Amino acid sequence: MDRFNEGGGRLSHLFEHNGASGRGYSQPEPISPVENLQIPSSLVRAKLPRWPRISEPEMVRHYTWLSNRNFGIDTGFYPLGSCTMKHNPRVNEVIAQLPGIADLHPLQPEHQIQGTLAIFYEMQEMLGICAGMDAVTLQPVAGAQGEFTAIRCIQEYFRTRGELNRTKVIVPDSAHGTNPASASMAGFEIVEIPSQEDGRLDLDALRAVVGEDTAAMMITNPSTLGVFEPEIAEAAAIVHDAGGQMYYDGANFNAILGRTSPGIMGFDAVHYNLHKTFSQPHGGGGPGSGPIGVKSHLAEFLPGPVVDRREVASGDLLTAVNDEWWYHWLEPENSIGKVQQWHGNSGAVIRSWAFYRRYGKDLKTMSEHAVLNANYLRHMIIKEAEENGVSHVFCDGAPVDVVKHEFTLSLAPLKEQKGLGAMDVAKGLLDKGYMAPTVYFPLIVPECMMIEPTETESKEVLDEFAKRFIEVLQEDADVLHNAPVTTNVRRVDEVYAARNLTLSYPFDE
Amino acid sequence: MVDQLPNLGREKEMLTAMGMSSMDDLFADIPESVRMNGELPLRGPQSEEEIIADARRILGANVALGDRVNFLGAGLNRNYVPASVFQLITRGEFLTSYTPYQPEVSQGMLQAMWEFQTLICELVGLEVSNLSVYDASTAAAEAITCSVRVHNRKASQKNTVYVSELTPPARVSVIHNYTQGGGITIKTLRHNSDGTLNLESLAEAAGSCGVYVEQPNPLGILDGGLTSVKEIIGENTAFIVGVSPVSLGLVEAPGNYGADIVVGEGQALGSPITYGGPLYGIFACSKPYLRQMPGRIVGRSIDVDGSEAFCLTLSTREQHIRRHRATSNICTNETLIALMGAMHMSLLGPEGLEKLAQRNMAACQLAKQKLSEIASLNIPHDANTHYNEFVLELPGSASECISYLDTQGVIGGFDLSNWYPENKNWLLVSFSDQTTSTDIDLLVAHLSVWTASMKGVAA
Numbered sequence: 015m016d017r018f019n020e021g022g023g024r025l026s027h028l029f030e031h032n033g034a035s036g037r038g039y040s041q042p043e044p045i046s047p048v049e050n051l052q053i054p055s056s057l058v059r060a061k062l063p064r065w066p067r068i069s070e071p072e073m074v075r076h077y078t079w080l081s082n083r084n085f086g087i088d089t090g091f092y093p094l095g096s097c098t099m100k101h102n103p104r105v106n107e108v109i110a111q112l113p114g115i116a117d118l119h120p121l122q123p124e125h126q127i128q129g130t131l132a133i134f135y136e137m138q139e140m141l142g143i144c145a146g147m148d149a150v151t152l153q154p155v156a157g158a159q160g161e162f163t164a165i166r167c168i169q170e171y172f173r174t175r176g177e178l179n180r181t182k183v184i185v186p187d188s189a190h191g192t193n194p195a196s197a198s199m200a201g202f203e204i205v206e207i208p209s210q211e212d213g214r215l216d217l218d219a220l221r222a223v224v225g226e227d228t229a230a231m232m233i234t235n236p237s238t239l240g241v242f243e244p245e246i247a248e249a250a251a252i253v254h255d256a257g258g259q260m261y262y263d264g265a266n267f268n269a270i271l272g273r274t275s276p277g278i279m280g281f282d283a284v285h286y287n288l289h290k291t292f293s294q295p296h297g298g299g300g301p302g303s304g305p306i307g308v309k310s311h312l313a314e315f316l317p318g319p320v321v322d323r324r325e326v327a328s329g330d331l332l333t334a335v336n337d338e339w340w341y342h343w344l345e346p347e348n349s350i351g352k353v354q355q356w357h358g359n360s361g362a363v364i365r366s367w368a369f370y371r372r373y374g375k376d377l378k379t380m381s382e383h384a385v386l387n388a389n390y391l392r393h394m395i396i397k398e399a400e401e402n403g404v405s406h407v408f409c410d411g412a413p414v415d416v417v418k419h420e421f422t423l424s425l426a427p428l429k430e431q432k433g434l435g436a437m438d439v440a441k442g443l444l445d446k447g448y449m450a451p452t453v454y455f456p457l458i459v460p461e462c463m464m465i466e467p468t469e470t471e472s473k474e475v476l477d478e479f480a481k482r483f484i485e486v487l488q489e490d491a492d493v494l495h496n497a498p499v500t501t502n503v504r505r506v507d508e509v510y511a512a513r514n515l516t517l518s519y520p521f522d523e
Numbered sequence: 524m525v526d527q528l529p530n531l532g533r534e535k536e537m538l539t540a541m542g543m544s545s546m547d548d549l550f551a552d553i554p555e556s557v558r559m560n561g562e563l564p565l566r567g568p569q570s571e572e573e574i575i576a577d578a579r580r581i582l583g584a585n586v587a588l589g590d591r592v593n594f595l596g597a598g599l600n601r602n603y604v605p606a607s608v609f610q611l612i613t614r615g616e617f618l619t620s621y622t623p624y625q626p627e628v629s630q631g632m633l634q635a636m637w638e639f640q641t642l643i644c645e646l647v648g649l650e651v652s653n654l655s656v657y658d659a660s661t662a663a664a665e666a667i668t669c670s671v672r673v674h675n676r677k678a679s680q681k682n683t684v685y686v687s688e689l690t691p692p693a694r695v696s697v698i699h700n701y702t703q704g705g706g707i708t709i710k711t712l713r714h715n716s717d718g719t720l721n722l723e724s725l726a727e728a729a730g731s732c733g734v735y736v737e738q739p740n741p742l743g744i745l746d747g748g749l750t751s752v753k754e755i756i757g758e759n760t761a762f763i764v765g766v767s768p769v770s771l772g773l774v775e776a777p778g779n780y781g782a783d784i785v786v787g788e789g790q791a792l793g794s795p796i797t798y799g800g801p802l803y804g805i806f807a808c809s810k811p812y813l814r815q816m817p818g819r820i821v822g823r824s825i826d827v828d829g830s831e832a833f834c835l836t837l838s839t840r841e842q843h844i845r846r847h848r849a850t851s852n853i854c855t856n857e858t859l860i861a862l863m864g865a866m867h868m869s870l871l872g873p874e875g876l877e878k879l880a881q882r883n884m885a886a887c888q889l890a891k892q893k894l895s896e897i898a899s900l901n902i903p904h905d906a907n908t909h910y911n912e913f914v915l916e917l918p919g920s921a922s923e924c925i926s927y928l929d930t931q932g933v934i935g936g937f938d939l940s941n942w943y944p945e946n947k948n949w950l951l952v953s954f955s956d957q958t959t960s961t962d963i964d965l966l967v968a969h970l971s972v973w974t975a976s977m978k979g980v981a982a
Contacts, residue, residue: 026831027639028869038870039605041878044885045960046892051884054747054906060773061765062873063645071870074607081616084623084631088615097621103527105571107613112583119595120799121937123929126586130798133581145566155657155800158842166700192854194847199668202845215964225646229654242552250947272563273550275926279557289855297859298632299622299654299819301801304855335584351696355598355660364578370890371574375565376525383528385549388538393541416552440625450625455843472529473537500629508626511824511836515813517642517651 017132017502019082024075029519031068059504064521083502084298085449093391093476095420095464096190096238096454098268098290100384100410103372106293106365117363118132120356124342125333128359131341133367137305140370144377145264145284146277147307150348151316153358157265160285161196161232162303166350167315168230168259168283169200169307174298174315174348180229182256186215188239188456193263203230211456213239213412213422215249224256234420235279235345236270238456238464250280259283259312264384267291268468269344269385269419276307283308294359303362317353319343370473383469384419387476389431391467393420394480404487407431411459420466432491436461441497441505442486448479525568555864560612571826586934588796592962593934596912596953598659598691598741599799600791602769608793608866617862622855623820626834627826629659634834636858637821639865643807646771646868646876647785648778652807653818656751656853659788662804665851666784669705669731669808670761672815672850677759679730683708686734687720689741691716691942698735699877707732718742718904718914725755727934731759733784738770738777741942743887743912743951744904745774746783753781761812768792768805770910771878784808789857793864803857815841817851850938881958883911884953891965894952897967899974903949912953914939915970919977921950927973933966 025031068076071460080271086092092099110116114129124131138150154160164181172180184205194204207219215233225232231253235243243249250260262276262284268291288294289302296302308316322344329342361504373380399405401517411422425436440463441452452464467476528538534546550558569577588601612618617630623629636654643652656662667684675681682880686698688711698709713724714732720736730736734756739745747885753762764777766787789803790796798963808816814837822836842849869877887909893901894915901916917924921938937948952966 022878029641031869035874038607039875041603041875041882041956044878044882045883045958045963046889048881048885049750051881051887053773054745054908056747056750056780057745058774059771059877060779063642063776064774065642065645065871065876066869066874067872067874068869070605070607070870073866074611076691076869077611077866080631080635081614082610082631083634084616084620085625086616086619088619092619092621094621094624099619099621100973101527103571105575107618109575109578109582111609112582113587113589114579114585116795116797117587117589118585118798119593119599119601119934121597122586122588122934123925126934127798129582129584132584140565141888146559152744156853158852158854159657159661160699162820162852169704190844191849192852195669195842195845195849196853198847198849199701199704199852201706244552244554247554247557258595270553272531274553274557274561275561278559287712294623295586295618295859296855297618298620298636298862301858301860302854302855309855333584333586335581351700352660352693353697353700354658354800355691355697356658356695356802359800360798361801364582368574368578371566371569371577372527372571373525374568375563376568377565378534378563379525379528379531382546382549383530386534386546387532389541389549390537392645396558412551416549416553441627444625447627449621450622465709469530473533475529478795498627502630503627503826503828504791504832505823505827506626506832506834508834508836509574511822511834514824515639517820517836517837518644519638521545 017476020289022080024079024290027519028066028076028497031066031072033067033069037319038068038073042078068309090447091479092449093451093467094465096265098466098468100468101297101470102293103369104314109368110361110365115361128333128341130333131321132335133364135323135341137363137367138321141286142307143306146269146275148310149313149316150305150307151320152305152363153317153354154304154306156194156289156302157285157304160197160306161192161263162199163317163353164283164285164306165197165200165230167312168346170315170350171312172229179227182227183229184223184231184320186233188213188237188264188458189232190238190263197232202258213237213241213458214247215243215446217245218247220249220252223253224258226382228253228256228258228261230261232261232263234266237265240417240420241412241414242418254431265290267417269381271381273381283312288362288366293369294362294365301359303359303360306439314347315350316346317351318345318349320346380469387467387469387471388417388419388421391465391476391480394477395483398480398484400486404484407487408452411462420464422459423463424460425463429461434491434494436463438494440484442489442494444498445500446486527636591932591934592965594936594952594966595934597937598788598797601796601955601957602791604867605870608863611866612863616691623835626759626832630833635819635862635865637823637833639861640821642865642868643805645676647766648776649785649807650810651813653816653820655857656804656806656818657857658802658804659765659786660697662786662806663694664698665806667698667702667733667735668705668761668765669812669815671705673812674732674759674761677950678732682706683710684733684735685710685712685728685731687712687736689714691741699814718744718747718907719746722748722755725752729756729760731760733763734831735763735962738767739767739910742914743909744907745910750780767910768964769880769883772876773884778937784812789864793867794860801857801860803860815850818853818856882956883954886958887911889960890954893963893967897971899978900970911955914953915950915952917948917950918974920947922972923951928969931969933969
C-alpha cells in the first residue's frame with residue numbers, strides 16, 4: 015500500500031515475523047532449576063504455539079501501523095448513533111494507571127482498599143441521584159449485562175412474591191437488540207409491540223398485550239429515534255397496573271441528565287452505560303461498564319456485594335480515606351449472586367468517576383449540550399438540503415419539533431430515486447473523512463441513518479459536516495456505489511468473508 | 524466551570540439559528556409532570572488538577588500489591604507486562620474507536636483482533652476463537668449454554684451440564700445466573716482426596732450436553748487425568764476446559780487432548796489485575812461449535828480491488844441481528860484488553876511463553892519445597908504437580924494466619940474456607956514471575972513464627 019501513513023519498513027502480517035533471536039523482551043531466569051519441574055507426562059506440551067518471534071522495535075511499528083489504519087474519536091468526527099462517541103478526557107487514563115487502581119486484587123481485605131470503596135460508594139450515590147433510583151450496583155461490566163442483571167432481579171422479585179406466571183417481557187420494535195436478547199437469556203418470552211407511524215410508543219398496542227403474565231417492559235427514552243416518549247408516564251402506569259415492572263435501557267441516558275430521570279418517569283430499574291454517558295473509552299468494542307440502579311423494592315435482589323459505609327471507629331483510622339467514613343461490602347439480602355466473578359470493571363468505574371468529578375452538577379449542562387448539538391446538526395442538514403435542492407432525497411425518521419441527543423433520517427427516497435442506500439451514503443461519508451453514522455437501525459425506519467454528534471463537537475465541526483453530508487447526497491450514483499476510495503482498503507466484501515471463512519492466519523497457505 | 528464543551532457560551536447563537544430562544548425550548552417535549560427542576564443535587568465541577576489530586580489522595584488509602592510481598596492469586600495473576608504494551612494502548616486510534624462496523628476505516632483493530640484470534644487458537648489448540656467475552660466466569664457460563672445448544676437434541680441427559688465441584692462459588696454463581704433461564708441443570712463432578720478429578724464420577728456425565736473442568740484446577744493442580752475425559756464422555760458431550768493461559772507454555776493445549784471448548788481468564792497475558800476488571804475472557808472452540816458460539820468474530824476477506832481486508836463476520840448469531848434468538852446478549856466485549864493481550868503474546872513469542880510459564884512454576888516449586896520443610900504445615904496435594912499455586916494446610920485457621928501475615932506486611936494468600944467452608948485451615952498461596960526467592964524466604968520465616976505460636980496456644 016502506497017500511502018504515507020501506512021509506513022515503510024514493516025511486514026504486513028504479525029505471523030510473518032520469525033526472527034531467530036526470538037523474544038520481544040528478555041526475562042530474568044526462573045528462581046529454581048527448570049529440570050525440577052515435573053509435568054505429568056500426558057500433559058507435556060508437544061509443540062509450542064506458532065506465535066511470532068518479533069523484536070520490540072518491530073512490534074511497536076506493527077501496532078503503530080495498525081493504529082494508523084483505525085479511526086477513533088481522536089481521529090475525527092464520529093457521529094455513530096446510539097453509541098455516544100464523546101471525547102475521552104485523558105486525565106481519566108492517567109488516573110486509571112495509578113498503582114492504587116491497576117495493582118489491586120479483588121480478594122484484598124476491606125482495610126487495604128478503602129480508596130476504591132470510597133470511589134465506588136460515591137459513584138453508587140451519584141448514579142442513583144441522576145437516575146432517581148434508590149440502590150445501585152457497579153458489578154455488571156457492559157450495558158447488555160446490566161440489562162440482564164436487572165431483568166434477573168425482577169425475575170427473583172416475582173419468584174419471591176410467588177408470581178410465577180409472569181413469564182413475558184414486552185419490548186417495542188424500536189428497541190436495541192440486546193433488550194430482547196437479555197430478557198430471553200433470563201428465560202422470558204419476548205412480546206414485541208409495534209411503534210406508531212411516527213415511531214413513538216403505541217399505548218394501545220401496549221394495552222393489548224399487558225396482563226397477568228407481564229413481568230416487565232423494557233424501553234429506552236428518548237427512543238432509538240432520538241425522540242422523547244411523551245406518554246412514558248402513562249405507559250408506566252399501564253404496566254404497573256397490570257403488576258409488571260418498568261425497565262429503562264440507559265443507552266440514551268446522555269440526553270436527559272438533570273432534565274428528567276427514569277425514576278421520575280416511573281421506572282423501577284435502569285442500567286447505565288459508563289462507556290457512553292460517562293466517557294469510558296470504547297476501545298474498539300470494549301471494555302464497558304453497565305451498573306444498574308433500582309427502586310427500593312428491588313434492592314435486596316441486586317448482585318452482591320455493594321458498597322456501604324459507617325462512621326469511622328477507633329482502630330479504623332490508619333487506612334481510612336478520611337476521618338468520617340469507613341467503607342465496607344454489603345451482601346444484599348436476597349441477592350441473585352454474581353454476574354461477573356469479582357466486582358465489575360473497576361478500571362472503567364474509576365475513569366467514569368474522574369469524568370463525573372469534571373462535571374459535578376453540570377452533568378445537566380453536558381446533556382443540554384448533547385441535545386443542543388443534535389438539534390443544531392439536524393437543523394443545519396435540513397437547511398443545507400433546502401438550499402441545495404436535495405430535500406427530496408431523504409426524510410425525517412420521526413417528524414418532531416425537537417429531538418434529544420440523536421436523530422434519524424430515512425434515505426428511502428434516495429434509494430427509490432437513484433438506487434443508493436444508507437450504506438452507500440455511509441461509505442461516501444468515509445471519503446469525506448468522517449466515521450459514518452449508524453445505518454439500518456432502528457429497524458423501523460427504512461434506509462435509516464442515525465446521527466449522534468455528542469456534546470464535545472464544536473459548532474464549526476457540525477456546520478462543516480452538514481455541508482459535506484449534502485455534498486455526498488449530491489454525488490453521482492456511480493461515485494457512491496464505488497465509495498470509499500480514500501480509505502486504507504476499499505469496500506469490503508462481507509459475503510466473501512462469511513462464505514470463505516478464514517478466522518485465523520493460514521500458516522499453511 | 525466545565526472545560527469539555529466546545530460550544531459553551533455559544534448556545535444563544537446556535538439556538539437563534541434554529542429559531543429558539545432558550546435551552547428550555549430543546550426540552551419542551553418532556554411533559555411537565557416528568558421534568559426534573561432545578562440543579563442536580565451533586566457537587567460542583569472540578570478542574571483536572573483538582574481531580575488528579577483527589578484521586579491520588581483517595582486511592583492513596585489503598586494498599587497496592589506492589590507495596591507488599593504478596594501471595595494472592597486465585598485465578599488472577601500479577602505477571603509483568605512490558606512497557607510497550609501500555610504505551611501502544613494509549614494510541615487514540617485504538618482507545619477511542621467503537622466496534623468496527625465500518626471495516627474500511629477500522630482495518631487496524633480488525634486485523635489486530637484477527638491476529639488475537641490466531642494467537643489464542645494456537646495457544647489452546649483449537650480452530651476458532653472469538654475476540655473475547657467479559658471474563659473467565661462469563662466465558663465458562665457462555666460455553667455451557669453453547670454446549671447445550673449444540674448437543675441437547677441428541678443428549679440422553681437433556682439440558683444437563685456437569686461442573687467440577689472445585690469451581691469457585693462466585694464462578695458457579697455466574698454460571699447459575701446465565702443458565703437458569705434456559706432451564707439448564709448443573710450437576711457436580713466429584714474429586715478424589717488428592718485433588719484430581721474422579722473419573723468414575725465423570726462417567727455419570729456421559730450423555731449430558733457438556734462437562735466443565737479447569738486445568739490447572741482451582742487447587743493449582745495439573746491433572747493428568749483430564750487427557751482421558753473426552754474418551755469417557757464421548758462425541759456428543761462437549762468437553763469444556765478452563766485454562767490459565769500462561770501455563771500453556773509448558774502444559775499441552777487442551778485442544779490436543781480432546782477439548783471442544785477452551786475458556787479462561789486472559790488477564791495474565793497483557794493486563795494488570797485492576798481489582799478484577801476489566802479483564803478478558805478467552806472463548807475458543809472447534810468448528811462444530813462455531814455457529815452457536817457467543818460474541819464477535821473477525822474474518823479475512825477482500826475488498827473490491829481484491830486486496831486483503833478484514834471485517835466482522837457470522838453476525839447472524841448476534842443480538843443486533845437475531846435479537847431474542849441470538850446465541851448471547853453480549854454486545855460490548857473486552858477488545859482493548861484483548862489487544863493488550865495480543866501485544867504481550869507477540870512480544871513473548873513461543874519461547875518467551877515457555878519461559879514465563881517456567882518462571883511461574885519454578886517459583887511455585889521452590890515455595891513448595893521450602894514450605895514443606897516446616898513440620899507443622901501440611902501440603903495436602905503434595906504428590907501432584909502444581910502450576911503456580913497450591914494449598915497449605917495450617918495448624919490453625921487460614922483467616923487468622925492471613926491477619927497475622929498482614930501485620931507483618933505480607934499479603935499472605937487466600938482463605939479457601941471462602942470457597943470450601945469445610946476447610947477452615949486451607950490457605951491458597953500463589954506465585955508468579957514476580958515472586959523472588961527472598962519473598963518466599965520471608966513467607967517461610969513468618970509462617971514458622973506463626974505456626975510456632977499456634978503450638979504455644981495448643982500447648
